[in-house]
Amino acid sequence: MERIGILGVAHLHVDAYIRNLREAGAQVVGVYDRDAARGAAWARKYEVAYYSDADELLAQGVNGVLVCAETLYHRELVEKAAGAGAAVLCEKPLGVDMEDSRAIVRSCREAGVPLMTAFPLRFDKSLSQVRDLVISGQLGQARAFSGTNQSVMPMRERSWFADGALAGGGAMMDHIVHLADAYSWIMGTPPEEVYAVSNRIVHSASVTVETSGLVMLTYPGGVFASIDCSWNRPLNYPTWGGMTLSVVGDGGTADADLFSQRLTQFGGDQNFGWIQWGLDTNQLMIDDFLASIRDSRKPAVSGRDGLIATAVAIAALESASTGVPVRLSPDLFT
DSSP: OOOOEEEESSTTTTTHHHHHHHHTTTEEEEOSSSSHHHHHHHHHHHHHOOESSHHHTTTTTTSSSEEOSOOHHHHHHHHHHHTOHHHHHHHOSSOSSSHHHHHHHHHHHHTTTEEEOGGGGGGGGHHHHHHHHHHTTOOOSEEEEEEEEEEEGGTTOOOGGHHHHHHSSSSSHHHHHHHHHHHHHHHHOOOEEEEEEEETTTTTTOOOOEEEEEEEOOOGOEEEEEEEEEEOOOOSSSSOOOEEEEETTTEEEEEETTOEEEEEEEEHHHHHHEESSSHHHHHHHHHHHHHHHHTTTTOOSHHHHHHHHHHHHHHHHHHHSSSSOEEOGGGGGO
8 A cells, every 4th residue: 555645735636636646545644734723634534643843744754745835835845745655745836937847857856756737637538539630540640739728816725826936937837738748748759949929917916927918839840839828707607717728730730628527517506617527637647647656657647747747838938028938948848
């Protein structure tokens, strides 16, 4: 049985992950959070031990950790876990800048421990089918991709997402990475150039980070891909987020809506809402992480995958600030 520690409960997905870990039969040894009140309350809710010191939790013999702290603290916690010989599943984006993000990958590589980036949508069957269509050539030569990743303002979930110091940015840092990872996974290579524009028209009185962005990525051979990312959905929208993706090839097109498995409810305990059904991609991701520990193998989504996606988001912020495209050197990903 895998013994898992949770380092940080800032990220909203941690509430699902603990259920996923238990469903998979893992033992959740304990939880640490730098905010003692928040961490202790979370521990009581989910009936796990709370540790006020991350090193103390790691000393309990954990062989894997989930890092779900604010992005600013990822590097510190990953380096501690790697030093203790624990496999790491780290929330996205890896770090607030490239220095931290590269250090995260390097620390796990040097310690010889698996590093997985939390991209659960990699396990969505519709995304896998789009990739298969492209790789098999059924759509002809892929020429262009377009995608959306939009949500409500995160203030109703975890407000730190809108704190540039803690998160590294706003909507662009939050929502570019999933599509950036999907595109690079399908293409089999990172993009060569990133160009982006952003604004803060919506929620301008509430936050100081960008709330919308439009990003254009260029891949080898001239293939381009767009990402429409925002926090512009109404605050009472029935779900926090969503992701769509389209690909155009010489011989056809394919479209995917990764959050379309839902029921629409009126009345009952809520006036209007969506009830999700179907695949639990979080569970599939957690299952793969635990299997990588058991089988001493690389997880399906690597730290390098996370580094590429994070680099795209950071480059997009730079491009939006300067108004010019940003070239991505292959050296960034080594």
